[in-house]
Amino acid sequence: MPKKVHETPMLDQLESGPWPSFVTGLKRLAQDNDMMADLLGQLEASYQDKKGYWKGGTIGVYGYGGGVIPRFTELKDANDKPRFPAAAEFHTLRVQPPAGMHYDTATLRKLCDIWEKHGSGLIALHGQSGDIMFQGATSERVQPAFDELNEAGFDLGGAGPALRTSMSCVGAARCEMSCFDEARALRAVINPNLDDMHRPALPYKFKFKFSGCPNDCVNSIQRSDFAVIGTWRDNIRIDEALARAWFAGHGMEQLVNDVVTRCPTKALSVKRAGTESKAAHVSAVRMSDDQVLEIDNHDCVRCMHCLNVMPGALLPGKDRGVTLLVGGKSVLKIGSTMGTVVVPFMKLETDADLERLGELARNVIDFFADNALEHERIGETIDRIGLANFLEGVGLPIDPNMIVEPRANPYVRTDGWDEEVAKWEERKRDAA
Amino acid sequence: MAAAHRAPIESGVPDPMPLMHPVMRKNYGKWVYHNHPKPGVLYHRAAGGDEIWTVKAGTQRQLDVHSIRKLCDIGDRYADGHLRFTARSNVEYMVADASKVDPLIEALSAAGFPVGGTANSVSMIAHTQGFLHCDIPGTDASGVVKALMDELYEEFVKCEMPNRVKLSTSCCEINCGGQADMAIIMQHTKPPKINHDLVANICERPAVVARCPVAAIRPALVNGKPSLEVDEKKCVCCGACYPPCPPMQINDPEHSKIAIWVGGKNANARGRPTFHKLVASGLPNNPPRWPEVAAAVRKILATYKADARPWERMVDWIERIGWPRFFEKTGLPFTKYHIDDWRGARRTLNASTHIRF
Numbered sequence A: 001m002p003k004k005v006h007e008t009p010m011l012d013q014l015e016s017g018p019w020p021s022f023v024t025g026l027k028r029l030a031q032d033n034d035m036m037a038d039l040l041g042q043l044e045a046s047y048q049d050k051k052g053y054w055k056g057g058t059i060g061v062y063g064y065g066g067g068v069i070p071r072f073t074e075l076k077d078a079n080d081k082p083r084f085p086a087a088a089e090f091h092t093l094r095v096q097p098p099a100g101m102h103y104d105t106a107t108l109r110k111l112c113d114i115w116e117k118h119g120s121g122l123i124a125l126h127g128q129s130g131d132i133m134f135q136g137a138t139s140e141r142v143q144p145a146f147d148e149l150n151e152a153g154f155d156l157g158g159a160g161p162a163l164r165t166s167m168s169c170v171g172a173a174r175c176e177m178s179c180f181d182e183a184r185a186l187r188a189v190i191n192p193n194l195d196d197m198h199r200p201a202l203p204y205k206f207k208f209k210f211s212g213c214p215n216d217c218v219n220s221i222q223r224s225d226f227a228v229i230g231t232w233r234d235n236i237r238i239d240e241a242l243a244r245a246w247f248a249g250h251g252m253e254q255l256v257n258d259v260v261t262r263c264p265t266k267a268l269s270v271k272r273a274g275t276e277s278k279a280a281h282v283s284a285v286r287m288s289d290d291q292v293l294e295i296d297n298h299d300c301v302r303c304m305h306c307l308n309v310m311p312g313a314l315l316p317g318k319d320r321g322v323t324l325l326v327g328g329k330s331v332l333k334i335g336s337t338m339g340t341v342v343v344p345f346m347k348l349e350t351d352a353d354l355e356r357l358g359e360l361a362r363n364v365i366d367f368f369a370d371n372a373l374e375h376e377r378i379g380e381t382i383d384r385i386g387l388a389n390f391l392e393g394v395g396l397p398i399d400p401n402m403i404v405e406p407r408a409n410p411y412v413r414t415d416g417w418d419e420e421v422a423k424w425e426e427r428k429r430d431a432a
Numbered sequence B: 001m002a003a004a005h006r007a008p009i010e011s012g013v014p015d016p017m018p019l020m021h022p023v024m025r026k027n028y029g030k031w032v033y034h035n036h037p038k039p040g041v042l043y044h045r046a047a048g049g050d051e052i053w054t055v056k057a058g059t060q061r062q063l064d065v066h067s068i069r070k071l072c073d074i075g076d077r078y079a080d081g082h083l084r085f086t087a088r089s090n091v092e093y094m095v096a097d098a099s100k101v102d103p104l105i106e107a108l109s110a111a112g113f114p115v116g117g118t119a120n121s122v123s124m125i126a127h128t129q130g131f132l133h134c135d136i137p138g139t140d141a142s143g144v145v146k147a148l149m150d151e152l153y154e155e156f157v158k159c160e161m162p163n164r165v166k167l168s169t170s171c172c173e174i175n176c177g178g179q180a181d182m183a184i185i186m187q188h189t190k191p192p193k194i195n196h197d198l199v200a201n202i203c204e205r206p207a208v209v210a211r212c213p214v215a216a217i218r219p220a221l222v223n224g225k226p227s228l229e230v231d232e233k234k235c236v237c238c239g240a241c242y243p244p245c246p247p248m249q250i251n252d253p254e255h256s257k258i259a260i261w262v263g264g265k266n267a268n269a270r271g272r273p274t275f276h277k278l279v280a281s282g283l284p285n286n287p288p289r290w291p292e293v294a295a296a297v298r299k300i301l302a303t304y305k306a307d308a309r310p311w312e313r314m315v316d317w318i319e320r321i322g323w324p325r326f327f328e329k330t331g332l333p334f335t336k337y338h339i340d341d342w343r344g345a346r347r348t349l350n351a352s353t354h355i356r357f
């Protein structure tokens, strides 16, 4: 016998309107799930009182120290009994999705069946870190739910001071801007480090994210401690037929206003056909019989704007790889910080390249584990010790691509100048 | 009597390849062109000539199994049995045959999933857990998003903005919802109210002291019990102390307000990535539909839509017209709270005579 459904006058107002209603979904679940019936009761109380009524605790699965978010109700009656007892325990399992969040329907149906059997039937696709969030299980059912999800090929994600679930863009699966195999790189970095995800022992959270190009569709630069973003070193590639088609449809006005003037480094110019530069680092696109769009690839910062406006006509070059940025995070404690460049370019094509990325990732995690203060993100550590010390700690060479501009104050002790110059000369020799 | 425990299989991130639409798998890394035939639909072509159409639709993100099965039914019937989700909880179906696009759109629309969210749309709002599952929320997440997406529905399905618009909501200042063109974030206005009877038992006091970004918390004896006290002149009401110490209640049904931030951009396109900036605050936390917040969001978006040039994201538009005109055009008041005084803030002051008249 399903439980009596509580009155929910405020939530009911979220059932109207054109956008799909989560309330309607919760109510549908409540028809045959007591936990969901009571969850609606507590949620309505939160709406009435403008207060949250959950507290944390410790719930986990055998063998792991994290990945489950425990929730116990704090909404009690005068006798200290939960007002909504069937939802008194409402734990979440964070589960790592397939990279790129691709599914076939059989897999999704299996996940639904498992969660209908053991939990509330409510699944978030997906959390902001990327997890499939299976929300609403009693303490008792967390383990059996995990066992079945795990047997189905899924594993818990991260929570607490741990390596967190990662995310990659759709990238190579369906995007011409993609400069590396995002899904493969994600799995090559995360899967060897699961111990740090499943047994939280880092100073605080640590997130990796993977975007195939500087459009950064998964927001790695702001939301991850370690961002891997695709880029290229050689010239922008050209498809003249598509460029001409674009120009025929859009005309000179849009070429100038929407493309040329929006280039952040003024790398673009419009030339009369025949007058374009023949230099090796220049891409010249014949837009029509008379007009050429010229790209100075040395000045181009790979911002993606012109490629976005003229899809297919301009494409990333062939000498592709990634830029690595470290230190992105949200507000706490020093204010939001973006990831900043620690490796301007590395190739990411062969197994050896992926291994090198894996080693570097491991180095940075180890440095974080050894040097960050408790509850400090790596961006804050870098803020505290300075980028140069961080680089030295993880064994990366300095590079002028890491700064927007050199220091504008003299407050620095420079008696090591000659040695530093010697290092620079040596690096230049090695690179040559 | 030790019960036999099943050891977990530490399989980590599943391989997406077997789950991916076969045309995507076959052309993995070989795409060369895309366009936007109509709102909610993307067309991609691979080097060898293979084509794929994507139909994108909004979901409620907090999905009951019945809704997920409905999405699966649509996938089985109209889209070769595959689907994927975007970082903003939109669902995407891929089909290798143009004639399958319209029936798919009809099926999604009939099932109540709005088709759109591509190109220059206001896409689904990245959001958090709120009252449903968070232990520290000042307001709800899913409800705010439902209320706002009802208001912004036309912009989701029509894709007529100057450029992409990404929104986020967060039910506390920690901002799990993230940076966005426009972010709607809880803003506390009063220091935490401390239940001194509970602090000693629940809170690890030195850890709580260390969390405060302005060193406003210190250990104290209150009514003979070890507790914590807050220097209310220093406190910036950020709520950082609340997660590690729930007796330091920061949420206040009346005084916790909602703020709006604009101009965040994570893409590197044109200018470097930017963080969103505070433009409005003091909006009431008014469930279940937050009408004051919705009105402010609509006003800012309408101003941007009318005034921005093609390809200008919110931040590009504001960089062109300048902040004074942003406040003028949106009708939002400019206050002393808009002037940053956190570390490094002088960088945000106008150290020039560049002034637009």
Ligand code: HEM
Pocket: A094, A126, A127, A128, A129, A130, A131, A133, A157, A165, A207, A223, A224, A329, A330, A331, A332, B128, B129, B133, B134, B135, B136, B174, B175, B176, B177, B178, B243
């Ligand atoms: C204590 C209570 C907290 C709760 C209940 C909570 C809940 C969540 C949840 C459910 C997500 C999405 C997770 C996923 O996709 O798996 C998330 C993401 C996030 N959380 Fe929290 N969070 C809390 C505290 C914090 C704190 C203290 C920070 C501070 C720095 C924080 C910053 C973030 C950020 C930035 C994200 C988005 C991450 C991304 O996009 O990768 N959260 N949070």
Ligand code: SF4
Pocket: A169, A170, A171, A172, A175, A176, A177, A178, A179, A211, A212, A213, A214, A215, A216, A217, A218
């Ligand atoms: S980040 Fe770049 S490669 Fe990845 S999906 Fe976005 S545009 Fe495509």
Ligand code: SF4
Pocket: A262, A263, A264, A265, A266, A267, A268, A295, A299, A300, A301, A302, A303, A304, A305, A306, A307, B270
């Ligand atoms: S990709 Fe390069 S050339 Fe194109 S607009 Fe950006 S910086 Fe300019």
